[in-house]
Amino acid sequence: MEVTLMTNNKFDAQLVQQFLSEYQDRGMLKWQGFYLSDHTSKLKQMAQQQKTQEQQQHLPQMTTAAIVQVIQQAYQKNLPVQIDLAQRDVEGYISAPICGQIRGYYVDQLVVGSQNYLINLQDIYAIQIAAS
Incomplete structure (x- = not known):
């Protein structure tokens, strides 16, 4: 593909069509890297709480x-x-x-x-x- 620079003065319809026909959107793949550190730390905290809750056991029952x-x-x-x-x-x-x-x-x-x-x-x- 030959690279042609577009300026505001020129509009190349053929270049636009070429771009649209060759460009492949990666869809959700491009968004997966955008988790914030706060979000990931909250997810880890929630997973740890879930694990603790699942492992919780009673003490021996008392009279x-x-x-x-x-x-x-x-x-x-x-x-x-x-x-x-x-x-x-x-x-x-x-x-x-x-x-x-x-x-x-x-x-x-x-x-x-x-x-x-x-x-x-x-x-x-x-x-x-x-x-x-």
């Missing part, structure tokens, strides 16, 4: 008496706890454990952590004293 004993010990000694709930999300995954100090209680609910989670005692699958 009500054992749960109450750990709650009393943690509350009296002001120790942080890790609470494993007997709930799953809409996708069937086990929810992440709730960690924090027991701040108090209200009727049959515990107030846990700095964000003051209210947790029903019936929803506790297992509880343990967390490593400080």
